[in-house]
Amino acid sequence: MSAGSPDREKTWTVLELLTWTTDYFKRVGIESARLDAEVLLAHALETERLRLYIDYEKPVQKAERDAYRTLVQRRAQDRIPVSQLLGEREFWSLGFKVTSDVLTPRPETETLVEWALSKAKGGSQEPAQVPEKEGKLRILDIGTGSGAIALALASELPHAELMATDLSPAALQIAAENADELRMAERIRFVEGDLFEHLKAEGVKEPFDLIVSNPPYVARADEGSLPPELSHEPEMALFAGQDGLDVIRRLVAEAGDHLSSGGWLGIELSPEQADEVEGLLKEAGFTDVERRFDLASRPRVVAGRWP
Ligand SMILES: C[S@@+](CC[C@H](N)C(=O)[O-])C[C@H]1O[C@@H](n2cnc3c(N)ncnc32)[C@H](O)[C@@H]1O
Numbered sequence: 001m002s003a004g005s006p007d008r009e010k011t012w013t014v015l016e017l018l019t020w021t022t023d024y025f026k027r028v029g030i031e032s033a034r035l036d037a038e039v040l041l042a043h044a045l046e047t048e049r050l051r052l053y054i055d056y057e058k059p060v061q062k063a064e065r066d067a068y069r070t071l072v073q074r075r076a077q078d079r080i081p082v083s084q085l086l087g088e089r090e091f092w093s094l095g096f097k098v099t100s101d102v103l104t105p106r107p108e109t110e111t112l113v114e115w116a117l118s119k120a121k122g123g124s125q126e127p128a129q130v131p132e133k134e135g136k137l138r139i140l141d142i143g144t145g146s147g148a149i150a151l152a153l154a155s156e157l158p159h160a161e162l163m164a165t166d167l168s169p170a171a172l173q174i175a176a177e178n179a180d181e182l183r184m185a186e187r188i189r190f191v192e193g194d195l196f197e198h199l200k201a202e203g204v205k206e207p208f209d210l211i212v213s214n215p216p217y218v219a220r221a222d223e224g225s226l227p228p229e230l231s232h233e234p235e236m237a238l239f240a241g242q243d244g245l246d247v248i249r250r251l252v253a254e255a256g257d258h259l260s261s262g263g264w265l266g267i268e269l270s271p272e273q274a275d276e277v278e279g280l281l282k283e284a285g286f287t288d289v290e291r292r293f294d295l296a297s298r299p300r301v302v303a304g305r306w307p
Pocket residue numbers: 102103104105106109142143144145146147148149165166167168171193194195214215216217236237238247
């Protein structure tokens with residue numbers, strides 16, 4: 001057996017392939033080794049991941065093994081993320097097309113979606129917290145990437161008007177395809193530009209009741225210690241200056257000019273940035289500054305209300 005691929009002549013069962021690949025992935029430093037092996041094998045076999053457990057003893061045909069081997073090598077040697085190998089990722093129970101032009105939507109970003117929904121519709125115990133108004137609730141997603149946040153919100157808020165911006169035309173193309181595929185193209189207006197730039201020129205009605213953003217927030221200073229998979233995601237989606245706060249600083253400084261009185265700005269960030277961003281929001285004049293925690297109990301969203 002060679003180092004990077006299982007013996008081609010032998011008959012391999014599902015379980016044998018999974019065991020071999022898990023071990024191989026672990027050796028090259030892939031943390032989610034077993035999960036990745038299962039997802040890739042299910043993809044090569046065009047079946048559901050859970051089906052593999054029933055088919056453990058089933059031999060895998062040569063053509064399927066060849067397809068699987070290619071995926072395994074690209075995962076292990078090139079460290080391409082599973083989402084890009086498959087071309088898709090689930091977020092908020094919706095399927096999103098993913099390429100190297102967009103950040104793969106992450107589970108922690110669902111914290112921002114939950115926060116926005118709590119402001120837009122309230123929870124079982126609390127009323128909605130955006131101001132009462134006659135017209136539709138107006139929501140802006142800055143740095144929409146694959147469209148994950150805007151489309152998740154559109155799926156939950158059938159009466160809201162949604163706008164989304166991104167600096168990357170290639171990302172906006174994927175976002176538009178996702179909106180189309182999810183049959184929500186009519187629900188969202190996409191505008192290319194730097195933060196709020198071009199909204200006015202494009203005739204977008206302001207102000208907004210809610211502004212949400214998962215901006216780039218990785219510090220250049222941390223570049224050397226990042227997992228190799230991140231090199232396959234767009235630089236523009238990740239890095240924001242030496243301390244990772246360049247885009248957030250501008251976002252906080254400019255957002256007030258685009259928010260209705262009583263409207264909210266919610267920002268996803270890296271947990272260690274929460275104190276500083278809370279300070280930035282207060283300095284810019286936001287009130288009721290609050291934070292929300294992700295599933296690992298780390299501060300993941302910091303938000304404030306425009307007076
Ligand atoms: C961290 S990704 C988030 C993508 C998506 N919203 C999500 O949560 O999966 C940040 C996105 O912001 C975009 N971006 C970076 N700088 C920007 C700027 N100055 N104005 C608008 N968008 C920007 C990037 O192109 C990228 O799509």
